[in-house]
Amino acid sequence: MAFGAILDHFERISVPPRSTSDADQKEQKDAQKSKESEEEEENGSNKFEWPEVKAAPGEHALQFSYSLWFSRRSPGNKTSSANYEQNIKIVGSFASVEQFWMLYSHLARPCDLTSSSDYHLFKLGIKPMWEDSANKKGGKWIVRLRKGLASRLWENLILAMLGEQFMVGDEICGAVVSIRFAEDIISIWNRTSSEHFITNKIRDTLKRVLNLPPNTILEYKTHTDSIKDNSSFRNTDVFMR
């Protein structure tokens, strides 16, 4: 569909608001290259192939296509980057609002998942891994939830992401809901952890779409730090409004 091709083009040339410095321009170039270079890196034994999706005529196309991933950690199994990648599987991919609901409505809700399970909803072309070229300079906002709230807040978060409510160019990479023993955690990942204008805007949108009370604690963690301590949710930077 011609319309799809045009959107694809816009996606590549649309840029975050303040992108005039040389450093920013370099980063954008890197981001554009990310897909290719990643494929080169993986040209070895198991080349990863992204599924092809497009909005059918009559469907409501999304600004970006997405893949939904699922992972479940077996208890006591310390995660290394390699076995994390083996553990994580694409459940489905979509390019339109209709295709999203088809998939979403036929999956267990986060609250019904067993402990140590995660859903990761990421833009097509970005793996839900710290090391992915789209993520490596980025970070994530984390909201810890008491048990019982994850399904509803996850739905609100991903609807806001799919509907482009964050308004930060193509900074958003994806969102994760993590079901754990004593708490559930939702997070949203962005490309550039050093751009505080962008991370603040994401935080404010997050508070609005999740309808978080003013005293809610939000935490930010860069993926570089996550790689250093091999942990998603420890040693975060804590923010309170």
Next chain:
Amino acid sequence: MSVNATDVKASGSREIPSRRVLLKDASQLPSEYSTTPGGTMFSTTPGGTRIIYDRDFLLQVRESPLARTPPKNLPKIEGVTDVADSTTNGSIEQPKQNNNGKEGAIIEAEEPQFEMDI
């Protein structure tokens, strides 16, 4: 260069693309002059093409017959894709309030989705 009227090829007319943006909160107003409500940046996005959907619209699409069709090629994952067909359950039911005292997770389940910040 002058153009003879008969040389000009008729081009199909098209509507100027536009869409309705419903603001629900003052914080949705843009902070930069180059941005319109809804977040389209005219300086960088030709024609203002970002596709924005609000939550109500997305939930409305959920009720369409197409959106209720089971997806093809769904992998079998125990406890994830083998659940009973949930398409008949509309939206997520509101969870019950139970204060089991977890800090940092005090979210009122009964609050409306959006509130005005006045």
